[in-house]
Amino acid sequence: MSPVQDAPTERLALSGWQRLSPWAVGLLLISAGATLVRQHMPLLLGAGAGLAMVERVGLRELALGGVLLLLVAGLLSLLYYRRFRFRLDGDVLIVQKGLFEHREFKVAARHVQHIALHQPAYMRPFGLVLWEVETLAGEASSIQLPGIRRGLAEALGHGLRGAASIAEEKGSPGSDSDPTGARGAVRRFTLTPAALILHGLTSRSIYVIAAMLSPLIRPLERWLHDRLPQLDLQAWLPESTLLAIVLGVLGLVAVLALLAVLAAWWRFHGYVLRGDGERQVQVSGLFARQEQVLSLSRLQVVEWVQTGLGRLLGRGYLVCHQFGAMGGGEAAEARRFLVPGLTTEQGRELTAVLWPGLNLGQPLARVDVIYRRVVFLRLLLGSSLLQLAVLGLVGPGGLHPATWGAAAATLLVISAGVAQLRWMAMGWAQEGAHMRIRQGLWGQRTSIFPLQNLISVSVQQSWLQRRRGVATLQLDLANGRVGLPYLPERVAWTLANRLLASVEVGQAA
Template sequence: MNRLHPFSAVVYALRYGLLWMWLPFILVSLLAGTVAVVSIAWLPVVTALGFLFGAGYGIVYYYRFEYGITPDTFDVASGVIARRSREIPYRRIQNVDVRQGVFQRVLGLAIVTIETAGGGTSEAALNVVSKSEADRLQHQIRRRTAAVDQDDSAESAEDDPSAEHPSEDAPATDRPDETDRSDERPSSVETDSRPTADRRESSRQRLFALESRELLLYSLTTVRPAAIAAIGFLFLFATDTILDLLVSIAQPLGGPEDLQNGDTQSYGVLTVVSVINGVIITYLVSVAYTFATYYDFRLGRVDEDFVYERGLLQRYSGSIPAEKVQSVTVTDNPLQRLIDYAGLWVETAGYGPDSSGGSQSAVPMARADHVHRFTENLTHVETPAFESPPPIARRRYLVRYSLIAAAVVAAVFGLAQVTPIERWYFAAVVFATVPPAAHLRYVHLGYYVGEDHLVIRRGFWRRRTTVIPYFRIQTVSTRRSIFQRRLGIASLVVDTASSRTLFWDTPTIYDVDLEDARGVHRTGRTRLQSALRERARTDDAGFSVDFT
């Protein structure tokens, strides 16, 4: 078993020291006003004692933290009072991320996180190890995971009678040819005397690199949810300095002199100006965040895995096992569609896009035709001919958005009853947006039932086109609301083993005829069984890492 880098002792000592110093501080502060024997003068002493005790605990935690690579599992043991030992089988490991902040990059250190199937949270985190040790762990775990996957595929093929006695009618390309595969590997690998790190670097094949122009376009045309949350938090807990700054910006435009002195009109100007400033600041923060996150993004191939690197201030590197990929999604928004650009994302079991462990973006942004070609080469899906929902779905959206517009007008009318707002009826202009909104939602919906894949398109502000191999489908469920039952339509939810987040929902075929939904349901179930048998026979992962 191995220990973390000695600098980890300092990290844990500071972490637990700062955490535990607050416990006696809060306790003495509360008791000093109610218990006579407790004095507020104790604070410096008890705070220092709390820090020392926490720092000591952190150092002991460092010495009690061990990890190691075994033939079948990656083992981690931790804990001081309550010990926890984890054995993580390689077949469950989805990704090994290596993360470096600015300070860690200067010192040659890194944080290693291991993601597994079954959730988006990290199964194990090594904080911190040397960069060379992080690269070694990443390579060793990736290699052992690939070996386990190959063994599982071989066992499945042995258990399948059709694998041992392939049909004479089967095309020759469907039969594995081990000789051809071995010929693709250079014979010098076995006898290469170069250091292991050099051999790994030379075996990496570059698939995609985000150019400076594309990075800038991606930053300017993307709004990150993290930026919205950060600015919302800032405005929620705005200090007097921030409020005074907003007032001073609004004053030349008719805002109040201060928050205590003003009329309805000046306060209205202050509100409008503050909202505009919030939008501008949010956008600028989003641009900076996206630029720093995807700076120097590179995607490559090592054996049967995708490997990526990205980040300016904090550098990430990780892998995307082709065997574990559940679906592929092409994304774009109105601005990106206007300039004919798009992005490509992949999802693995228990580790979906935008998860906390790291990005699963294969191509953050590139020409739309390039992204579509990447997708076709990656998944081998034929060019989809999308089917749209019936016209009654558009009328449904028209009614839905009309009700929303009516609610907005009603809210403005109610506000006018308790405030000096006049001409509330101007809010009815929102009804003008209802027809185009209903139409845009309708025309961006579609689905395609292919021979090997199901393709689902949905969304306008963030349109997503998801390609799902049939053998990756976990469940297909038909959902019908009260209104859908009255209209004879239904929505079909297609679920895989990948993670879902607040901003990345389950692929859904919305508002199709009930009979069409049932037909897709039956077709998906039938082709799922066929795809599983074919995959076991041909040992096909379903995705290709050679997609350039």
């Protein structure tokens, strides 16, 4: 029996009030308790605070207090379970919840832009998932059902697609093995283990991990200060100090790279992207499996992202943005529809699938050469201030004049090279009804979007730009602002008028 034939039965079953699984309430209680203990464990163990509390209160009284708190938490969880209910009224999802304050949420199917299913490892034996729906307002208005049966989650997804999506799925027989419930889905991309490792090495995770581990630098420094005098380092460290520093830096980079690969393996293991008509479905995760559904009608911007190492290895990833998904690096990209470990050719093919009719063969146009001069002057000013600061620290006689001259010449060459690369990396092209904008220096990010998806267009000019006859074009999109600096003034105004006309035509259509 096809999903279309099952749809009336599913919608009839969901029209009555549904509740969370009792197993989910117990699991959420345990996970919340573990999180609370983990957050306050440093306070209890630090400086003997836990032992002082035990001696002051007493072990027996402390255990009775813990049992009492557990009973209170259990009663509150039972009350929360009784008040949490949801149902599908036509094409409107109604959720009622609240412990002391009763609240009701309603989400119309036409306002749904993103549906995600998460299955942590502790929920997998019970067949439960965390079901989340996101509206056009973005993450701030998302609604989560923290623990329902997988079949019920899939039925909710089918019900919220609306009559138009159900009509599109006619003739596609169902399959029990397909998590989307559609046998007609086409497998568009499968992430291989080699591609997964390359994505971990070339993604921005290594910078995020380095930032997360930065608070450990001071404790590690103190530990080394206390332990190094007691260790016989001469037996295994090289005699050259420079070689020892190089080996230490390489070891640190290797550890960060290993952690980045493990993070990518944790998140994207078993990654599969399937296309089912207007819907694109991805499934991934090592222990915590997650499933995300992207509706092409809600798609606003597609970004092709390559880090510096990714450009050398020919690897990158696609980030699909919808309404309410503001920019914000790797941490924010964790909640977005992301296709990792792609080669350049695979990125082009998938972009053409997401934006039908797009032709990426047109070369990118560069901004005016004045942009290169401005970047060069800024870098030259910064390097000059750096030299003056060093001169103030070491004094005029601290270094030989030839050394100062060599340093100044080196900084001059570096500034000129960086300015040239920045100018060459900045580019744009209008390809029919789509626009492509590339930004970045070592790593690059290329935004591709239909002209009608623009939110606003503005032309800005500083006093220097007015004198030189150039202007900056600012484009506001669903994922943030994209700028084209130092365009010729005539080109900037012509492009702005063309973009606004395309937006008006799209709104009228």
